[in-house]
Amino acid sequence: DVLNITVSGQQGHGGMPWNTVDPVVASAYVIAGLQSVVSRRADLTKSPAVVSVGMIHGGSSQNVIPDTVKMVGTIRSYDPEARKQLHADIKQAAEHIAEGTYAKAQVDILPMYDVTDNNDALANQMLPVLKRAAEAGVVPGSLQGASEDFSYFAKEVPGLYIFLGVTPDGEEPAKAAPNHNPKFFVDEKALVVGTRAMAAMAVNFLMSGSPN
Known part of the structure; x- marks a missing residue:
């Protein structure tokens, strides 16, 4: 989910902060306080959760306290009830701080x-197919923090989401630059494996006569 927070104060001179309400300082406290929403409010035994602020904008000069500061972030959760609780706790924490x-x-x-x-x-039906397509190079995926609109399709029909490894031979995947990184590199040989896997799964599914 996308998080937008606007903190409003009272503009004034940075050398006379007692005549202002500083939204920059308030925003700093809000950002720090949001971390306790996960660490102290979310039941992590039921579902992981993440609240991250990725952008913050405010001010126009080094000696002017601005009227407003805007921040944008992301909320990640894995359970509908946890998601609902996160939304309520984030709102309460930001407003009260x-x-x-x-x-x-x-x-x-x-x-x-x-x-x-x-x-x-x-997934169980396609696992042998994937192993053949990837020459046994298949491992279970771990819980991911990324989001994906494929979830909408999977709510309508049975779905299976797979990752295609694109790390060049000889490079450790754990040390390779991830996406959203300027050094991210795709070994295009992986496209052969990906195409083979998709075609093999389609053929297997059609031949199985599944009503879905």
């Missing part, structure tokens, strides 16, 4: 993608 510095926080959360959940029966 800002009030503690005499500022105000406006919290807007845009719900995005549901959890991508593989169908167990389909």
Whole structure:
């Protein structure tokens, strides 16, 4: 989910902060406080959760305290109830922390993608197919923090989401640069494996006569 928070204060001179309400300081407290939403409010025995602020914008000069600061972040969760609770706790925390510095926080959360959940029966059916296509180079995927609109398709019909390894030979996947990184590199030989896997799964599924 997308998190938008606008912290409003009162603009003034940076050399006379007592005449202002500083939204920059308030925003710093809000960002720090949001981390306790996960560490102290979310039941992590039921579902992991993440709250990250990726952008913060405010101010126009080094000696001017601005009126507002805007921040944008992301919320990741794996359970509908945990998701609902996160939204409520984030809103409460941001608003109350800002009030503690005499500022105000406006919290807007845009719900995005549901959890991508593989169908167990389909995954078991396709595992031997994938092993042949990838020459046995198949491992179970771990729980991911990324989001994917494939979840919408998987809610309508049985779905199976797979990752295609693109790390060049001789390089350790754990040390390779991930996506969202300027050094990310795709070994295009992986496209052969990916095409073979998709074709093999399609043929297997059609030949199985599955009503789905």
